[in-house]
Amino acid sequence: MAIPNLDNETLKTILQECRQCGTCCIQYKKVVLQGSEVEFIKKMGGHVGVDATLRQLRETPLSRLIEENKTQGKVYMIHPDDKGCIFLQRRNGLYSCTIYHYRPLACRGFCCNLADNSFLDLFGSDGYLLLGQNSFGMELEKRT
Numbered sequence: 001m002a003i004p005n006l007d008n009e010t011l012k013t014i015l016q017e018c019r020q021c022g023t024c025c026i027q028y029k030k031v032v033l034q035g036s037e038v039e040f041i042k043k044m045g046g047h048v049g050v051d052a053t054l055r056q057l058r059e060t061p062l063s064r065l066i067e068e069n070k071t072q073g074k075v076y077m078i079h080p081d082d083k084g085c086i087f088l089q090r091r092n093g094l095y096s097c098t099i100y101h102y103r104p105l106a107c108r109g110f111c112c113n114l115a116d117n118s119f120l121d122l123f124g125s126d127g128y129l130l131l132g133q134n135s136f137g138m139e140l141e142k143r144t
Contacts, residue, residue, distance in 0.1 A: 004119055013075060020094040020095050022084065022088055025084045025095065025097070026082070026084030027090040028079075030077065031047070031053070031077045032075075032104075033074060033075045034073075034104065035075070035108070037105070038066060038075050046086050046087065047078045047079070047080060047086065049075075049078040050062075050065045050069045050075060051074045085104055087103070
């Protein structure tokens with residue numbers, strides 16, 4: 001797929017402010033947590049998980065796996081169903097976060113244009129080309 005030429009007007013339709021559509025909080029099933037955020041998320045009723053093999057889960061208690069993975073950045077807030085984040089609420093047709101001022105760093109830095117359908121419609125599954133890499137992570141060939 002060729003990358004289309006983008007003018008400023010087209011970019012303005014892609015890069016926009018949050019519309020409170022809830023797409024990001026529903027679509028992404030796991031959010032990376034900083035070590036200091038884990039206990040807060042658990043205390044507030046959020047689900048916390050780790051990247052672990054089935055063998056590790058059988059042999060090691062989850063609480064220990066979480067502690068071991070905190071320093072490696074492998075602890076996640078997870079959404080086990082299609083309803084999205086447990087902290088997502090819908091009011092008057094708009095979505096908002098019930099822990100907005102205390103949300104994880106990964107949520108604070110998220111750009112909603114990545115979840116926007118206009119972005120997906122324009123670039124489809126070839127959106128990774130915007131990173132200057134092919135699907136194998138290699139640099140794109142220069143076009144002449």
